[in-house]
Amino acid sequence: MSRRERLRSIIEARPFQRTIIAIIALNAITHGTATFDGLPEQVLGFLHAVDRIALAIFVVEIAVRLYAYGWKFFRDPWSVFDALIVGIALVPVTGPTSVLRTLRILRALRLISAVPSMRRVVSALLSAIPGMASIIGLLLLVMYVSAVISTEMFGRIAPDYFADLPTSLFSLFQIMTGEAWPDIADQVMSEMPWAWIFFVGYILTSSYVVLNLFIAVVVNALDDETVSREEKRTEDKLDTILQELARLHARIDALERLPEEQRSGGHSPAQVSSS
Template sequence: MSRQERVRGFLENRLVQRAVIAVIVINAITIGMETSARLMDQIGGLLHAVDRIALVVFTAEIAARLYAYRRSFFKDPWNWFDTVIVAVALIPASGPTSVLRALRILRALRLVSAVPSMRRVVGALLTAMPGMASIIGLLVLLIYIAAVIATKLFGDIVPERFDELPRSLFTLFQIMTGDDWGNVAQDVMEHKPWAWLFFIAYILMSTFVALNLFIAVVVNAMHENEPSAAELQTQAELNAVRQELAALNAKLDQLLLRDQPS
């Protein structure tokens, strides 16, 4: 077995992958602890040491993956994702780039690439983007129409919320999130008791219908990205074949070394 194959096998070892995940989690926790002045006074040196060790581990892992996979390393977008995050952490955190020190917490995003289930969720979200874009367009159109209507109907009686189109758009967005919509409706209904019809219809359309459409699109994309039982079995068989080939290569290397003249 060549050195490149040994490095690849080491990186693909489940214990090694779990160790990397543990380093990511620990580093995310220590970066969060650095926001506490009291903790920095007590164990600031330890937190900085852990941060530097984690950065060394991440850099070494990226370098090992680049050595093990060579050109195929750049074909995987998750490798690019990890490389960019580690590269940002390597930028000096002093002078004009000191603001980038706060971006160290982005290392926690490496959990997305390190945990297969998170990768599937992100992949499903990316797959669902075209459908979600259509729903967002429909929702924006609905809010715009409702804002124009609300400005015409309620602008004179509740000017602090509906006097102009931008303010109406913000108020309706606030209502869509469920924030204080009851008080907004009550302010309007003091002057126009029938206004509850407008608010209930708007909430039903913007919140419940649109939210359920979002959920439906994402769940459908996740279902499509979920590997079937046949695919999982095929992958397991391929892994078994790879292990057997690696064992055969190791035996062949031993036989060749044994047959070489001393």
């Protein structure tokens, strides 16, 4: 086994991965603790020391993975993601780049790539983007039509919410989220009692129909991700079985090609029968 293969076996081992996950979680906790007011200087110094040690470990880990996998490292999107997160942490935090100091907490996002279950969820969400784009277009169309209608009908009654198209769009987005929409409806219905038809129809369409379609698309993507993972496992098992069968077939062919004396242990057939 070569040195790179040994390194890959160590990197892919569960104890190594769990250690990295624990360091990422500890580093995220130290970043959150450092935001508390009134911490003693000794505590802040300790937190900064832990942060520097964690960063050094992450740099070494990325370097080892880069050496172990070579150019294949850049073919894995999650490896590139880890390298970018660690690279941002190496940017100097003085001068014009001091704003990047706050981006150190992005290292906590490495839990996504380190935990397989999180990685599968994100992969499913990314695969659901095409379907979600169509639903977003439908939602925008519903909001636009409703905004034009509400501006024309309710602009005079509630100018704070429906004075013009942008204001109506924002108010309808607020209604869609369920935030303070009864106050808006009460103000309009004080002069137009039948306006409840518009609000009920819009809420049912935007919140309970269109938004639930998002959930359906994401759940379907998660199911597809699970099925594809199971299919990959099945294919790997079949490949292993086929390789074993190929080895057995090669051994049988090799035995059949041997002279009969070698197959009988070096004795001729007559010697074997006389004995």
